[in-house]
Amino acid sequence: MIVETVESSVFIGTANHGFGQQAQEEIRRLFGNEAKFSHVVPAEIFLYSLPVGKMDAISKVLEQEPMFLRHMQPVDVELDWDGSVAALQAWIHDxxxxxxxxxxAIQIRKTEQVSQLSTGECKKALDSxxxxxxxxxxxxxxxxxxxSVYLTPxxxxxxxxKPTDNLSDWAGGAIRFRKEDGQVSRAKFKLLESEVAFGLDFTQYRSAVDVGAAPGGWTSLLLERGIKVTAIDPAKLDAGLLKHPxxxxxxKNASDVVLQPDSxxxxxxxxxWSPRQMARLVKGLLHALQSGGTAIITVKLMHKKPFQTVRELLEDVEPELVLQKAKQLFHNREELTLFFIKS
Ligand SMILES: C[S@@+](CC[C@H](N)C(=O)[O-])C[C@H]1O[C@@H](n2cnc3c(N)ncnc32)[C@H](O)[C@@H]1O
Known part of the structure; x- marks a missing residue:
């Protein structure tokens, strides 16, 4: 008798609120229609089962990382839960x-409906x-x-x-940075997260141009990293930054600024801005970026279909800019962040 082993695996996927459907579409593209989904938190967190084993599934996702899947955690075991801590302890033990x-590390997440215990209490019980x-x-x-433990009622x-297999070592990919006193803008978190998500070290750069810089969160981070910054914006930059040497x-409007080649x-x-207008404007400034230089660009998703928006933007900036990675960061709202290298 031939015994066929059917491999399968189950995960919980997390996307930014409102982008769960896009994350599911990306998973379906990778694994085909045998990928099955069910909601945990509508438009954000979902269970998915795949027709391949856990390690193969993880490898495939890491090889072709989806833009909208922020975090994935394997589901090795499931429990019909009575809501008690004791049941969780016995289950994890066995x-x-x-x-x-x-x-x-133990990471606990739960739906809002699980109100009888906090993630902190649960973590303490499982730690023990x-x-x-x-x-x-x-x-x-x-x-x-x-x-990773996820609780529903x-x-x-x-x-x-492994932390790298989850796409982020933060629970649910919800990476947090401490808000500093006098921080110029919340937008700074997006660039801080880009450093992590794209594996960049901004201290290795010498000279940056920040297009659409006001009020100056990104500029302030680049200055902190020791980079010389040219900031462009018709709006006001934070007064504290202006005296930085x-x-x-x-x-000014970026289209009215003349930049030196390769500077x-x-x-x-x-x-x-509208992605296509922004792409044309950036294209007009690319002579100033050295070959091999890095570009980090936020793309507003507007009301258009996100995949189409990215496709059109790439048509506009290629071949000068070569896409390395596109990701919806935890700190992105209705937008994506793209990481390019100049050819
Ligand atoms: C989201 S804010 C940038 C926030 C900034 N990254 C920070 O960390 O503070 C967008 C900025 O783009 C600027 N902007 C829009 N169109 C522009 C253009 N054509 N040229 C230069 N800046 C522009 C706006 O004035 C606005 O200050």
Whole structure:
């Protein structure tokens, strides 16, 4: 008798609110119509089952990373949950075999409807299981493995994976930065997150142009990284930045500024404009970006179909700019962030 083993895997996927459908579409493109979905939090968090094993599924997603899937966590075990902490403790105790000394982090998420216990209480209860059963003291940073637990009123889901396999080592991909005193704008978080998401180190750059710079959150970060910055915006830049010795400010529309050829190794653009107009404007400035230079560009998704918007934008900026990665960041709203290298 031939016994056929049918491989499959289950994950919980998370996208920015309103973009769950796009994330599902990307997963369907990767795995075909056998990928099945069900909502956990409408338009944002969903369960999906795939016709391939867990590791194959993870590899495929990492190879062709979707733009809208912010985070994925494997579901290795499921529990019909009575809502009690004791049931969760027993379930986690019986479900996993862990090696003593593993640097493991526990990440708990839950739907709003689970109101009888906080994620903090739950984490504490599960931390104690790992410590008592496996002599593992869960870590907050630099984990080798993450035990992800997701709670809904009737069901609990848990899985173990490497932090990189989840697309983000933050629970649900919700990366947080501390708000600084006097921070110029919340937009700064987008550029901070870009550094992480695209694996960039801005201290390695010398000279940047910031198109659509006001009030100056991105400019302030680039200055902090030691870069000389040329900021362009008809609107006012934060007064505190203006006296910075490494800043040149053109209080103008970007189409009225003349930039020297090859004078920058970094171009950033965070204009809230129609994508095609923005693309044409950026294209007109590309002579100023050195070959091999980096461009980080926010694309407003407007009311158009997001995939079409990205396709059209790429048509406008290629072949001078070569796309490295496009991602909807946690700090993006109705937008995406694109990372390019100049050819
Ligand atoms: C979302 S804000 C940028 C926020 C900025 N990244 C920060 O961190 O503070 C968009 C900016 O683009 C500017 N902008 C729009 N059209 C422009 C153009 N044609 N040339 C230059 N700046 C423009 C607007 O004046 C506005 O200040």
């Amino acid at each position: 479900s996993f075999q862990l090696t003593e000394g593993t640097k493991l 299981v790992l410590t008592d059963a496996y002599a593992i003291v869960p870590v907050a940073k630099d984990a080798e493995l993450i035990l 009737e069901r609990a889901y848990a899985g173990i994976s 490494n800043l040149t400010f053109h209080k 920058f190794d970094l171009l950033v653009c965070d204009m809230s």
